[in-house]
Amino acid sequence: MSESGPSGRPSQTLHPHRHDEHPHSAVPYYAVWIALVFFTALTYFTGKAHLGSWALPIALTIACTKSALVALIFMHLKDSSGTTRLVFGTSLVFVGLLLFFTVADVATRFTPATPAGAPFGTERSQPEGLLEHEMPE
Amino acid sequence: MSHEADLGLAPGILGHHFSSLARQNEAMRLGMWLFLATEILLFAGLFTGYAVYRFEFPEAFKECSRHLELTAGTVNTLVLITSSLTVALAIHYARSNRPKAAAVCLVLTLAFALAFLGIKAIEYTAHFHEKSLPGKYYAFEEVKVPGAAMFFSLYFLMTGLHGLHVVVGMSVLSWILWRTLQGRYNERYYTGLELGGLYWHLVDLVWIFLYPLLYLI
Numbered sequence: 001m002s003e004s005g006p007s008g009r010p011s012q013t014l015h016p017h018r019h020d021e022h023p024h025s026a027v028p029y030y031a032v033w034i035a036l037v038f039f040t041a042l043t044y045f046t047g048k049a050h051l052g053s054w055a056l057p058i059a060l061t062i063a064c065t066k067s068a069l070v071a072l073i074f075m076h077l078k079d080s081s082g083t084t085r086l087v088f089g090t091s092l093v094f095v096g097l098l099l100f101f102t103v104a105d106v107a108t109r110f111t112p113a114t115p116a117g118a119p120f121g122t123e124r125s126q127p128e129g130l131l132e133h134e135m136p137e
Numbered sequence: 138m139s140h141e142a143d144l145g146l147a148p149g150i151l152g153h154h155f156s157s158l159a160r161q162n163e164a165m166r167l168g169m170w171l172f173l174a175t176e177i178l179l180f181a182g183l184f185t186g187y188a189v190y191r192f193e194f195p196e197a198f199k200e201c202s203r204h205l206e207l208t209a210g211t212v213n214t215l216v217l218i219t220s221s222l223t224v225a226l227a228i229h230y231a232r233s234n235r236p237k238a239a240a241v242c243l244v245l246t247l248a249f250a251l252a253f254l255g256i257k258a259i260e261y262t263a264h265f266h267e268k269s270l271p272g273k274y275y276a277f278e279e280v281k282v283p284g285a286a287m288f289f290s291l292y293f294l295m296t297g298l299h300g301l302h303v304v305v306g307m308s309v310l311s312w313i314l315w316r317t318l319q320g321r322y323n324e325r326y327y328t329g330l331e332l333g334g335l336y337w338h339l340v341d342l343v344w345i346f347l348y349p350l351l352y353l354i
Contacts, residue, residue: 026229033222040214040348047353048207059349066345074225075338076331081163084170091174095181102185106192 032073039066147321162328169332173339176302180343183298187291187350194284201280201288202354204269209256210352214344216256220249221341224310224334231322231330239322239330243314246337250307257300264289295347302340309333 043062051058072078077085146158155161191198227242268276271293275286313333316322322330 024229024232026226029222029225029229032225033218036218036221037215040211040218043349043353044207044211047349055354059353063346063349067342070221070338070342070345074221074341075335080166083163083167087167087170087174091177094178095184098178098181098185099188103188103192106189 028073032069035069036066146326147319150321150326158326165328165332169335173335176339180295180298183291183295184346184350187295190284190287190291191354194282194287197280197282197284198288199354200282201269201285201292202352204277204279205292205352206260206263207352209260210348213253213256214348216249216253217341217344220246220253221338223249224337227317228327228331228334231317231327232324234323236317236320236322240314240317243310243317246310247307247314250303250310254300254303257296264293292351295351299340299343299347302343306333306337306340309336 039062043059046058046062047055071088077088151158152161155164223242223245227239227246230236230238230242264270267278268274269280269289270276271290272286275289277285277289310333313330316329
């Protein structure tokens with residue numbers, strides 16, 4: 001990848017073949033598109049079936065699978081350098097931290113820990129054993 | 138810039154501060170991915186707000202979701218997925234020294250983007266008519282439970298910000314289409330086109346999560 005010299009050298013030695021030595025083909029793109037359509041149909045039908053507490057995990061698993069296909073194949077993350085992968089992976093870690101701790105906070109609030117006038121979290125979600133009635137749904 | 142001519146590049150592609158095109162390409166890609174990371178975190182803030190309020194008002198979210206136009210959302214999902222394919226193909230054709238095919242793919246992508254916005258506009262019009270609007274403007278007759286206005290606040294914020302990204306993406310892709318028609322991209326250099334494509338795929342990625350979370354509760 002080093003073409004250091006100024007002009008004067010024959011051009012065929014100059015243009016660098018980048019990280020993609022293998023010939024590229026459009027077939028993976030069509031394959032990913034078919035998979036994405038399939039997963040869209042899957043999320044449509046499982047979503048319409050209203051599977052109760054399974055609905056959200058199923059929907060998110062399908063969405064993550066679709067995203068992985070788009071990121072790896074369409075966005076070429078599969079063939080990218082480690083640096084770009086690190087950037088993408090790091091952003092996902094921070095999304096996970098943000099979501100996890102925020103939801104964990106909201107999910108574990110109980111009445112004595114909620115300040116007066118808080119928009120929600122006052123009349124539900126008691127930790128087990130503190131009050132006898134169950135939280136609604 | 139005989140330096141660029143030797144490489145078979147159009148003038149103005151290789152910055153003089155880069156020792157090689159490979160390094161410039163890598164720097165451009167890294168910069169774009171850093172920008173995309175900030176975009177992901179921007180949307181993550183809204184998704185977190187969504188998670189909190191859905192946790193708090195599960196019944197209201199369920200009911201409101203079932204009043205959205207599911208067919209419109211599903212068709213829009215397929216439209217965006219297909220537009221992602223055409224962008225990927227545009228890059229593929231540019232790399233194969235077929236700028237005309239690449240331009241056709243970009244025009245198709247822009248057409249899909251317009252179709253997406255058109256369908257979204259029809260949905261928004263319906264929301265304005267039935268007054269399923271954010272915050273204090275909420276006066277939807279069919280769902281009158283606490284949290285319903287919050288669902289529509291989040292719905293408009295998330296789809297609105299996403300729609301804004303569609304418009305920006307269309308502007309970027311139009312610019313890149315112009316550059317493609319000028320013959321700027323070929324097997325030696327197509328990074329500009331590739332970065333525009335990355336932005337478009339991100340728009341698709343966000344919608345992949347918005348679709349089940351808004352339409353299919």
